[in-house]
Every structure is written in C-alpha cells, then in structure tokens.
Amino acid sequence: MPDIQPTPAKIDISLSQGVTIQWRDGHTSRYEIKYLRDECPCATCTDAHNTGEKPTSTKAQPTAGIALPIYKPAGHKLTGAEAVGRYALQFHFDDRHDSGIYTWTYLREICPCEACRKQPANM
Numbered sequence: 001m002p003d004i005q006p007t008p009a010k011i012d013i014s015l016s017q018g019v020t021i022q023w024r025d026g027h028t029s030r031y032e033i034k035y036l037r038d039e040c041p042c043a044t045c046t047d048a049h050n051t052g053e054k055p056t057s058t059k060a061q062p063t064a065g066i067a068l069p070i071y072k073p074a075g076h077k078l079t080g081a082e083a084v085g086r087y088a089l090q091f092h093f094d095d096r097h098d099s100g101i102y103t104w105t106y107l108r109e110i111c112p113c114e115a116c117r118k119q120p121a122n123m
C-alpha cells in the first residue's frame with residue numbers, strides 16, 4: 001500500500017557533497033547540491049523557470065588581470081540546512097539563497113534516480 005506522503009527514515013546531509021535520503025519504503029534518493037538549487041521550489045525560482053529566465057544573481061566576475069586560484073560557481077554548496085517542522089527541509093545555498101522549502105513530497109518527486117525518472121511521480 002503506497003504511502004500518501006513519503007517519509008524519510010534517514011537523512012544524510014553533506015554541505016559539499018549533497019543530500020541522501022532513505023525513505024521509509026526502502027527507496028534511497030541522492031541529490032547533488034546544484035540539482036537541489038536548480039529545483040528550488042520558492043516563488044522566485046519557480047517564476048524564473050516559467051519565464052525561462054534565471055533569477056538575477058550577482059555573478060562574481062573575476063577581475064581581468066588578477067588570477068583567482070579557483071572560480072567557484074555559486075549554488076553548488078550548502079552553508080547550512082535545517083528541518084522545517086516535520087514535513088520539510090530548508091537549505092541554505094552558498095549563493096545566499098535559502099527561501100526554498102523542500103517538503104518530503106517534493107523531494108521524493110524530484111528524486112533524480114533512474115527508476116523515478118522513468119515513472120510518473122505517483123506509484
């Protein structure tokens with residue numbers, strides 16, 4: 001009998017590597033930080049998806065002539081994460097974006113694994 005709402009049994013958050021969620025039904029979802037950032041469900045990002053525009057982000061352009069050791073694109077790391085009630089997670093991305101609330105249902109929906117990509121969200 002399928003759960004109406006997916007519930008995680010175990011959550012593993014690495015600020016630099018990504019987020020792994022083991023669900024009660026035995027399924028495991030693994031999310032890269034960049035993927036979570038791209039799928040951010042907040043109003044700003046959703047609007048941006050709909051219009052095909054990227055939200056205006058302050059791009060750190062390396063000044064010509066100064067060699068920066070590594071150019072790190074923003075949004076590829078977390079600076080923090082916290083639980084929102086008992087139903088969601090909130091991520092703080094390194095581009096200072098943190099308005100997305102990722103509910104369990106949403107996280108399960110966007111599970112990037114092959115099995116989930118092939119199937120409709122409802123099982």
Ligand SMILES: [Zn+2]
Binds near residue numbers: 040041042045099100
């Ligand atoms: Zn967002």
Ligand SMILES: [Zn+2]
Binds near residue numbers: 112
């Ligand atoms: Zn999956």
